[in-house]
Amino acid sequence: MEDETLDVDVVDAPQPRPQSLVLAFFGNHVLDRGEGDLAVYSGSIIDVLGRVGTGEQAVRSTLTRMVNRGLLCRQREGRKMFFGLTPHANGILRDGGQRIWRDGAVNEDWDGTWTLLGFSLPESWQRQRHDLRSRLTWSGFGALYSGLWIAPGRVDVREIVSELGLDAHVKVFHARADEFTDIGLMIRESWDLESLAARYVAFDKRWTTADLAADPVATRLRLVAEWLRIIRTDPRLPVRHLPEEWPARQAQDTFRRIAEQTEGPAGRMAAEVLETTPLRARPTDGA
Incomplete structure (x- = not known):
């Protein structure tokens, strides 16, 4: 059930997996905060993910699984449990950041x-x-x-x-490829372009009409998690061999516009509601 504080029209929108939301949360509000590595109180994570419809028990189970998988490490402060990124998760987030903010969804510089x-x-x-x-x-x-x-x-x-x-x-x-090879045909046979294009079109339609006035933290969290989910399945094929009016460009413009609009408000709200503490040490094995 979606949290009523999120005024984004999410009809037919895929619900991101809790782990994807947790990673998006850390990528948005913890990674590279400029004050050293941080751990976040579990209650803060539960509060933020609750804003996008993820229940407390699902969040707690996800945090435990992510510790077991070497993505997060625990740190106790008194009676409170805090969670920080392991080096492995840090690398995943930086790779995702490269895909989102620098590589982009449109490959115009393919060298053949x-x-x-x-x-x-x-x-x-x-x-x-x-x-x-x-x-x-x-x-x-x-x-x-x-x-x-x-x-x-x-x-x-x-x-x-x-x-x-x-x-x-x-x-x-x-x-x-030899000149004999029809690259456009090869691409259509090797990748499901129709499904990929449909995901971009649906994303653009949802977010072009979204109401961004309510909760910037929840809006940005869902925005980034959904966008990463799409581009993770996009092979960044050379755009000159794709169908005309390939929808990735318009969807990317919409994503970047809303990301820019929500960056400041989400950051200010997160600074107010998140309880953090310096991460004492990140174990190399993530345990």
């Missing part, structure tokens, strides 16, 4: 190169195959054929492959 990744895994390795495909999708790859994936530009996949223990089963090449 592609990264090709081929793999062959034993039939019984279903989990490894699923994990590899998921990581490749996040990194912008599409399936050219079942065991051959492709992404625009030069993509470094060494960390992905090594983390999954698949070095001996993967081959990576960087190449250019």
Whole structure:
């Protein structure tokens, strides 16, 4: 059930996962605050996520899972529990910030190169195959054929492959397409452009008509979480090979306009309502 303090029209809007909201919260109001690493009181996190319809129990369960996954660390201050970012979560947020604020959703500077990744895994390795495909999708790859994936530009996949223990089963090449290749057709066959475009159109429609007058913290939290959810599935394909009037540009303009409008008010409100304390030490393993 959506919190009544949020006056954004969220009809048909996907509800972000609690973990995505927690990460968006830390990215908006904790990361790079200019006063050292901070930990946030659990009650403050519960209050803010409650503004976008996430219940207290869901928030507490999410915080516990994120500690277990090495994304957050706990810090007790008297009878209160505070949570801070681990180095792993810090890296995730900086990567997301790169995608959101610097790379953008429109690829106009593609140099014509592609990264090709081929793999062959034993039939019984279903989990490894699923994990590899998921990581490749996040990194912008599409399936050219079942065991051959492709992404625009030069993509470094060494960390992905090594983390999954698949070095001996993967081959990576960087190449250019021959003039014989219809790149536009290849893109349409390898990526679901229709679904991706529909997400941009829906985002733009929702936020163009949004009422931003009520709660800037809640508005910005939902805005950033929803935008990141979209661009995480966007491979940033070269715009010159996409359909005319590709909707990512208009959606990005809408996102940046509202992000700019809410940055100041959300920051001031967060400074008033959030209880923080210096993070004494971030364990290297996130435990």
